[in-house]
Amino acid sequence: MGNRLSNIYTRTGDDGTTGLGDGSRTSKDSARVEAYGTVDEANSAIGMVLAAAAIPDDVRECLIEVQHDLFELGGELCIPGHVAITNAFIERLENQLDRFNDDLPRLKEFILPGGGQAAAACHLARTIVRRAERRTYTLANVEDVRPEVVKYLNRLSDLLFVVARVIARAESGQEVLWNRHRS
DSSP states (O other): OOOOOSOSOOSTTTTSEEEOTTSOEEETTSHHHHHHHHHHHHHHHHHHHHTSSOOOHHHHHHHHHHHHHHHHHHHHHHSTTOOOOOHHHHHHHHHHHHHHHHTSOOOOSOEESOSSHHHHHHHHHHHHHHHHHHHHHHHHTTSOOOHHHHHHHHHHHHHHHHHHHHHHHHHTSSOEEOOTTOO
8 A cells, every 4th residue: 555644734735736646746737637636536426426326236336446447547647657557447348338238228319418316427427537538638748648548538438428328227217318309
């Protein structure tokens, strides 16, 4: 295990900088901090999904594992040169995505976020992961970011879309379909 924080406040960030995992300091609004901060936000949003009672057990297990992955991914972004996310992480997401998607009806319409509280929270988590992916691409334009990191975020947003569909069906029995011309 890494270092444990005994003091939560250090006062070292009062000047607008923050410490990275390698001990260096950077601006709190740097592309790196934006990237791993948004990953942290996505992890928190997944925690909100998990706080709902109507989550199928296999979805719960999957999302808990994703939370651990995101903590490692955030660490990789926080520590320049650190490697945590491998192709095995991405392959696991793809396998889970395929497994959950196999039981769903084929999409014929667009889906609106909703279908129950947990499903809507899952859609929100998906959009935050998409933002984390964009922030990570922004970082990759100025610093080295391994392709596995952005691939993981891309697959995760796809997985969360499918999981939101699964949760909507578990919560309310249906998804909210887009229909501009509903009567």
